[in-house]
């Protein structure tokens with residue numbers, strides 16, 4: 001397979017054949033959620049990578065849980081849950097919550113997490129996260145070996161530094177964590193804006209005139225720099241000789 005590289009160079013790339021189950025990890029990198037629950041004055045929390053927006057009006061979001069998770073029972077009984085979205089400061093705590101069941105342990109306490117009250121649900125919210133989504137339980141749908149819990153969003157809060165109509169991603173500290181598998185996470189970052197221009201045939205212009213100008217300027221600067229370095233190198237050699 002051939003692909004055009006950044007500077008127009010033709011690169012040969014190999015395609016890796018993956019397992020069917022790799023689909024889940026290729027689709028993973030959305031923000032990891034910590035799902036908190038409360039039932040009969042007992043709280044629990046578990047990280048959940050499989051989340052999805054499902055509907056705008058009514059506002060519905062989905063979390064996909066294995067039926068063995070204690071969180072699944074907590075949601076069925078309490079008919080509500082909260083999604084807490086952590087940043088890199090809570091990396092270890094997030095992973096820790098996924099290493100054991102909350103059936104017989106208070107994981108939130110063991111993780112040393114501070115909590116505050118939700119506005120619409122009994123489930124606690126986690127201090128230090130970047131955003132919080134409170135949900136009532138709308139539907140429970142078995143899917144394959146997992147279960148989709150559909151949450152009706154009843155309240156949303158986010159840190160001003162982190163979110164304003166979209167994730168700002170201006171600093172790592174206020175950018176969400178994403179789960180990429182095993183013990184590996186990443187911080188979502190490097191925001192880009194897609195500025196689209198089409199030609200008279202309706203085809204996408206890969207590089208706008210402004211972008212070309214910018215690239216040519218950068219390339220000219222790089223050339224000048226290399227030339228200047230080269231000249232200095234020659235001068236040095238000359239003075240030694």
Ligand SMILES: Cc1cc2nc3c(=O)[nH]c(=O)nc-3n(C[C@H](O)[C@H](O)[C@H](O)COP(=O)(O)O)c2cc1C
Nearest residue numbers: 046047048049050065066069070071098100101102
């Ligand atoms: C980062 C991360 C993401 C996870 N995502 C999911 C998920 O999407 N669905 C799921 O059922 N389990 C997921 N797990 C596993 C549960 O979080 C884990 O089994 C946890 O201990 C369940 O706790 P509970 O039994 O107290 O609910 C994930 C674990 C980690 C570390």
